[in-house]
Amino acid sequence: MAAARLKVASSRDTILRNAQARVAHLRGQASPSQEERRAVLSALTSGLPSDRTAHFVERARASDAAVSRLSSVSEVPAALADLISGAAEPTVCVPDAGALRDLPWAEAGVRTARAPSSRHDDASAIEAAAGVAESGSLVISAASHDTPQAMLLSGQTVVVLFESAIATTFEDALRAVRSRGLRSRVVFLTGPSRTGDIASRLVIPAQGPRRIHILVVEEDGS
Amino acid sequence: MKSTTESFGKNARDALADRRLQRSLPVIHEFRRDHERATGALPGYAELKRIGRQIREHSLANVATLLTEFEQTAEAAGARVHWAADAEEARRHVLDICAARDARRVVKAKSMVTEEVGLRAALQEAGYRVWETDIGEYVLQLADEPPGHVVAPALHKGLDEIDELFATAHGTASEGGRSAEQLVEEGSGVLREQHAAADVGITGANFLVAETGSVVLLTNEGNADLATSLPRCHIVVATLEKVVRGLEDASLLWRLLSRAAGQEVTTFTSVLTGPGERGESGGPEAMxxxxxxxxxxxxxxxxxxxxxxxxxxGACMDHCPIYESIGGQAYGWVYPGPIGAVVTPGLTNLEESADLPQASTLCGVCEEVCPVDIPLPSMLQKWRRRAVEELPQPARSTWALALWRYFASRPKLYRLATSVVARLLYLLSFGRGTLRRLPLLSGWTASRDLPAPEGQTFQRAWRRRG
Structure with missing residues (x-):
């Protein structure tokens, strides 16, 4: 065991020493400045319309997510009840300990669970920490695996996104998410899962999430 | 992974004669259109390329410092970092981790470096049940074949072949003719069960972020996120050049990567920092x-x-006329196409892979479409030069070059010889402009006509022009 540790330590040192020596003559290489980065991001977003929410909705729909708009978070249980109304004895997994968990689900006739089920009739309800207008992506940020599991395993993934949390770029969204402390899981999710691996034909869904429905809430969620 | 680069010539001939492969390969024309659409639609793409290249250059110039920082930040976030000098050491780390966790079942998302180090075979030899969970890789595991493309590993497999493979592996009664949707549904169901039962999930990494200790993964199917969300242990296998300084470097690069691969953005861009907290349905407690x-x-x-x-x-291979003709497996190792022909001699040895840099028309499109401006044609030429300098050359080419040198260093004799040969070839072509057969040049004329000279040399025609 001691010998194994010694070997591990020596591999680390050998790799780093070798790498360091071989690039010594390149150390002056500059990283792009903040101005250069800002200029690129400005060029990348130059064609975006001024209505960030409308653009997010358009891009999200283009990624095969469904989108509905609500004026208040209190409308979420009823909206979700509508989405699963045709299903047989549906259960909605609500993993978050936050705002969604405290909503009056029972009043809307929605049966909730903590653990996700992969039955096609079941759904999950999770909250996005942010949205990205340039791509129509949702930012799912979580410390525990409950939220990613609900996102991945459910028959239908319903994501609540407050309009005020829609950022223009990935970088803006990252800054917003990091300002609350970088969590162990930050997933930029753009539409349902997909694959082109079977005879190069695009198939949606692949392994999960199967369907995504975004509820964009106008009311400020902060 | 076992290399067959030494028999590249035979591999290429077999690929050209493989009808199923030849039916599948034209799909890369669609990949080219996707690339053009995804890059052309983005205002500022040229600027993004320039800054992306600068980020990669800076990362490589500071790779040792960034890796040291990454080790500290990743471990502070709860991950454990291991260093592997070679393939054997990489396999040993993974085997040790699996053994220490008393693991039995392993799920593995698509990762080129795990192919490079032969990880699946090593795990299987050690008695682990291993499942490739990317649907394309799963197809190849069932077919016992290596990947043929870095992004679309099973692009050479037709619908009927996959139907047969799934029917045999899953015991499903198929009379053939199942759709891609049906096959994805069936494969996903099988793989979902394996994710839920696995003790260890293995993934690669697209980027390692020094500033935060994060691993960034770009995927579409959801299998990589399942592999990092359900098993008790997540193992990342990544090559050292994947490190970048900050998340804002990674975000610029993931735009470039997905656009160059033909997609505006991948379905999942997952930033994983430490193992996270276990959930209701399990999940990693170790990373x-x-x-x-x-x-x-x-x-x-x-x-x-x-x-x-x-x-x-994968943009360079998607646009390469050689890749389009022979596919990826003929290259004989992990990385096909122009980038494969450059890195394979460097990561394995030139002696066994000297034919790969020759497999290029040097048309230059690979460099044009590369999102980080890698000068692939000039690198292929460098390998060709090194092969001539360092390796014994076939007697025929040594003899031919010696003959050419003899004539070329004697201008009068050279002019005389070329005018005789030009005249002779013109006469042999019987005015058709091409030659169908020629002694000593059957390697050329077996598959294409040789353009014939017009009867006089260029120098002579130039002189006559006055």
Whole structure:
């Protein structure tokens, strides 16, 4: 065991020493400045319309997510009840300990669970920490695996996104998410899962999430 | 992974004669259209390319410092970092981690470096049940074949072949003719069960972020996120050049990578920092990151340093006329296409892979479409030069070059000889402009006509022009 540790330590040192020596003559290489980065991001977003929410909705729909708009978070249980109304004895997994968990689900006739089920009739309800207008992506940020599991395993993934949390770029969204402390899981999710691996034909869904429905809430969620 | 680069010529001939493969390969024309659409639609793409290249150059120039920082931040976030100088050490780390966790079942998302180090075979030999969970890789596991493309590993497999493979493996009664949707549904169901039962999930990494200790993964199917969300242990196997300084470097690069691969943005861009907290349905309590060198640090700072900028988008192979003709498996190792022909001699050895840099028309499109401007054609030429300098050459080419040198260093004799040969070839073509057969040049004329000279040399025609 001691010998194994010694070997591990020596591999680390050998790799780093070798790498360091071989690039010594390149150390002056500059990283792009903040101005250069800002200029690129400005060029990348130059064609975006001024209505960030409308653009997010358009891009999200283009990624095969469904989108509905609500004026208040209190409308979420009823909206979700509508989405699963045709299903047989549906259960909605609500993993978050936050705002969604405290909503009056029972009043809307929605049966909730903590653990996700992969039955096609079941759904999950999770909250996005942010949205990205340039791509129509949702930012799912979580410390525990409950939220990613609900996102991945459910028959239908319903994501609540407050309009005020829609950022223009990935970088803006990252800054917003990091300002609350970088969590162990930050997933930029753009539409349902997909694959082109079977005879190069695009198939949606692949392994999960199967369907995504975004509820964009106008009311400020902060 | 076992290399067959030494028999590249035979591999290529077999690929040209493989009807199923030849039926599948034209799909890369669609990949080219996707690339053009995704890059052309983005205002500022040229600027993004320029800054992306600068980020990669900066990352490589500071790779040792960034890796040291990454080790500290990743471990502070709860991951454990392991260093592997070569393939054997990478396999050993993963086997040790699995053994320490008393694991039995392993799920593995698509990762080129795990192919490179032969990880699945090593795990299976040690008695683990291993499932490739990317649907394309799963198809190839069932077919017992290596990947043929860095992004679309099973692009050479037709619908009927996959139907047969699934029917045999899953015991499903198929009379053939199942759709891609049906096959994905069936494969996903099988793989979902394996994810739920697995003890260890293995993934690669697209980027390693020094500032935060994060691993960034770009995927579409959801299998990589399942592999990092359900098993109790997540092992990342990543090569050392994947490190970048900050998340804002990674975000610019993931735009470039997905656009160059033909997609505006991948379905999942997952930033994983530490193992996270276990959930209602389980999930990792441990995260291990194996940093693999396997010859890369020797390429740093040298003639082939720029190849390490590669972000594995596959654009160079999608646009390569050679790849289009023979597919990826004929290249004989992990990385096909122009980037494969550059990195394979560097990561394995030139002696066995000297034919790969010859497999290029040097048309230059690979460099044009590369999102980080890797000068692939000039690197292929460098390998060709080194092959001539360092390896014994076939007697026929040595003899032919010696003959050419003899004539070329005697201008009068050269002019006389070329005018005689030009006249002779013109006469042999019987005015058709092409030659169908020619002694000593059957390698050329067996598959295409040789353009015939017009009867006089260029020098003579120039003189007559006055």
């Amino acid at each position: 291990h990151i194996v940093l693999v060198d396997n010859g890369r640090s020797d390429l740093l700072g040298g003639e082939f340093h720029d190849a390490l900028r590669c972000v594995r988008c």
